[in-house]
Amino acid sequence: MNAPLPAHLLPAIEPREVPAALLDALKARFGERCSTALVVREQHGRDESSFTAPPPAAVVFAQSTADVSDAVRLCAEHRTPVIPFGVGSSLEGHLLAVQGGISLDLSRMNRVLAVDNDDLLVTLQPGVTRKQLNEEIKHTGLFFPIDPGADASLGGMCATRASGTNAVRYGTMRENVLALEVVTASGEVIRTGTKARKSSAGYDLTRLMVGSEGTLGIITEVTLRLYPLPEAISAAVCSFPSIAAAVRTTIQIIQLGIPIARVELIDGNTVRMVNQHAKLGLREEPLLLMEFHGSPASVKEQAEMVQELASGEGGQAFEWASTPEERTRLWTARHNAYFAALQSRPGCRVIATDTCVPISRLADAMLESVDEVKASGIPYFLLGHVGDGNFHFGYLIDPDNPEERRVAEGLNELLVQRSLRLGGTCTGEHGIGLHKMGFLVDEAGDGAVEMMRTLKRALDPHNILNPGKIFTL
Numbered sequence: 001m002n003a004p005l006p007a008h009l010l011p012a013i014e015p016r017e018v019p020a021a022l023l024d025a026l027k028a029r030f031g032e033r034c035s036t037a038l039v040v041r042e043q044h045g046r047d048e049s050s051f052t053a054p055p056p057a058a059v060v061f062a063q064s065t066a067d068v069s070d071a072v073r074l075c076a077e078h079r080t081p082v083i084p085f086g087v088g089s090s091l092e093g094h095l096l097a098v099q100g101g102i103s104l105d106l107s108r109m110n111r112v113l114a115v116d117n118d119d120l121l122v123t124l125q126p127g128v129t130r131k132q133l134n135e136e137i138k139h140t141g142l143f144f145p146i147d148p149g150a151d152a153s154l155g156g157m158c159a160t161r162a163s164g165t166n167a168v169r170y171g172t173m174r175e176n177v178l179a180l181e182v183v184t185a186s187g188e189v190i191r192t193g194t195k196a197r198k199s200s201a202g203y204d205l206t207r208l209m210v211g212s213e214g215t216l217g218i219i220t221e222v223t224l225r226l227y228p229l230p231e232a233i234s235a236a237v238c239s240f241p242s243i244a245a246a247v248r249t250t251i252q253i254i255q256l257g258i259p260i261a262r263v264e265l266i267d268g269n270t271v272r273m274v275n276q277h278a279k280l281g282l283r284e285e286p287l288l289l290m291e292f293h294g295s296p297a298s299v300k301e302q303a304e305m306v307q308e309l310a311s312g313e314g315g316q317a318f319e320w321a322s323t324p325e326e327r328t329r330l331w332t333a334r335h336n337a338y339f340a341a342l343q344s345r346p347g348c349r350v351i352a353t354d355t356c357v358p359i360s361r362l363a364d365a366m367l368e369s370v371d372e373v374k375a376s377g378i379p380y381f382l383l384g385h386v387g388d389g390n391f392h393f394g395y396l397i398d399p400d401n402p403e404e405r406r407v408a409e410g411l412n413e414l415l416v417q418r419s420l421r422l423g424g425t426c427t428g429e430h431g432i433g434l435h436k437m438g439f440l441v442d443e444a445g446d447g448a449v450e451m452m453r454t455l456k457r458a459l460d461p462h463n464i465l466n467p468g469k470i471f472t473l
Contacts, residue, residue: 015100018057022078026060026102029070033061044103045096047088048150050349050399051434053096056083056103063108065181065189065220071104072218073187075464083466084214086153087129090160091352092433094213098468104218106155112136113221120226121178121195126155126219142226145170145261148429149335155219160431161211165334168254168387169261169293170227172429177210181221185460195223208455213431214466216459230261230293234303235321235330238290238310239283243267243370245313246286247363250386252309254359258302262291265384265391267370270337273381277340278333283317288386289334291327334383341381341394348379348396351408354436355419356390356428365422366391369415376407390428417442432470440471 026034035041036058045055062068075082081101088095097103110127117140124133131151134143146157148164156162158180163172170176179193192205209217240246246265253260265288266274272284290306292299307318321327333340342348357365366384373380373393384391393415395408416426416439426432426439441449449471456463456473463473 015054015098016079016081018080018100018102019078022074022080022102023058025074025078026058026071029074030060030067033063033067035059035061041103044085044088044105047090047093047095048350049091049093049096049433049435050351050397050405051093051096053093053098054100056097056101059085059103059105061105061108065109065183068104068106068109068183068218068220069187069189071102072183072185072464075102076186076462079462079464081464081467082218084155084159084218086127086156086159087151089150089152090156090433091354091430092427092435094160094431094433094466094469096434098434101464101467106218106220107153109155109220115140115142115226116195117142119195120228121223122226123179123221123223124154125221126153126158128154130154130157137226138229140226141229143229144176144224145227146173146176149338154222154224158210158219158222159212159214161429163385163388163390163429165262165264165331165385167385167390167429168263169259174207174210176225177206177222178225179223180206180209180219182209182217182219184217185462185465189220190217193223211431213433213469215456215469216465218465230299232296232299233261233291233293233327234299235289235291235327236303236306237282237287237317237319237321237330238307238315239285239287239317240310241285241314243286243366244363245315246288247366247386249288249306249310249313249315251359251362253306254387256305256309258305259294260290260302260306260387261293262289263385263387264289264334265382265386266334266337267382270341270381270383273340273344274333274337277336277343278329280329280333288315289330291331337381337383338394341396345379345396347398349399351395351397351405351412352430353393353395353412353415354390354427354430355415355424356388357419357422357424359386359389361422361424362386362389362391365415365419365424368418369393369411372414373411376411378404378408378411385428388428389424434469437469437471 041055109125
């Protein structure tokens with residue numbers, strides 16, 4: 001069983017009773033698509049975080065924008081929380097029903113609505129997952145590059161302002177969302193943005209919604225940028241004598257302007273876990289996993305420059321993966337590192353960190369944190385999207401051991417405070433959710449957080465949209 005919410009989150013829990021009249025109204029409107037079965041509610045009351053809260057009172061399965069609008073309107077009439085649900089892959093307790101309410105499952109809104117090859121755009125429903133999108137558009141010669149690892153829904157990726165392994169070249173969801181359709185807290189349907197690549201028309205409501213974690217509106221349609229599939233793709237893995245050497249190589253790659261598509265750091269401890277899980281034979285030392293996109297000539301040139309830089313820092317065992325099968329094998333191992341870590345300690349849960357710092361301070365942030373976790377005795381894994389200064393520790397705790405949780409949360413706090421001192425952020429891509437509410441105040445300051453509260457009160461006066469997340473009211 002997962003651990004309960006930590007003490008510093010308890011003030012956010014103010015369960016609201018869900019009126020029987022609301023449940024009756026939802027069942028009348030949605031029929032079998034409104035479920036109060038415990039197994040369905042429990043499935044929608046947990047994510048990939050290590051926290052638990054009581055499940056929602058009911059789950060509504062939406063199939064259209066009208067469904068979302070009607071569900072929100074009914075919840076608004078009864079002052080009842082409504083929490084959007086994609087695939088449940090969030091890591092910070094985003095979808096936990098900490099104040100009770102209704103879970104609104106958007107996974108059946110999973111149609112790609114329009115692909116515009118000429119303008120390199122796609123419009124889709126929020127339940128489309130990133131893998132589904134790329135599978136459906138592969139015949140066009142285009143692809144969507146944002147890759148957070150999990151096969152997350154695109155609506156959820158918008159809501160958390162996700163990024164991932166390709167962000168160093170293609171940016172994050174913030175840069176790649178052009179327009180949205182959103183259902184507001186009253187059930188009204190609005191549109192933000194256009195298909196134009198830029199605009200100076202009024203407030204940027206699209207950027208306001210991207211990263212709002214379902215607290216300001218529920219996304220029901222998304223227009224995204226697409227990119228041409230590279231003519232050539234090559235991946236490489238290189239081992240290093242130390243984390244510092246791998247980070248120095250990364251800094252040189254970025255500072256020299258080499259347009260690398262992905263550069264991921266995996267420490268030796270995590271390589272061992274990945275080897276055991278995926279049956280690989282990688283050297284159990286810190287390594288960089290890299291990918292190059294472009295023409296055959298440019299890919300070759302990029303890779304040769306990076307190999308030379310890596311050699312200067314003691315990099316060795318430079319291994320190429322040019323075929324799709326070889327690349328998939330390596331990147332699947334990287335994306336499964338989280339599950340490899342879980343397998344390394346059966347029954348454990350992960351307290352995940354998600355800091356991002358200026359790339360020049362990356363080694364400082366990582367190395368001190370490695371020393372701290374080693375001294376603590378808590379098992380861990382370490383991954384980094386080091387091309388943009390983002391890295392993740394995962395502390396593997398026994399969920400039935402309160403002392404391990406206390407130590408891990410202490411390590412997380414030390415890491416976050418160090419990152420903030422170095423000019424960084426408490427979350428590069430996971431979002432605030434429940435877990436980082438206190439850190440948001442540390443990072444942004446009381447005044448900025450109060451401005452966020454003011455926006456929330458204005459757009460959601462009855463606090464029904466995913467309440468108790470990002471900050472408390």
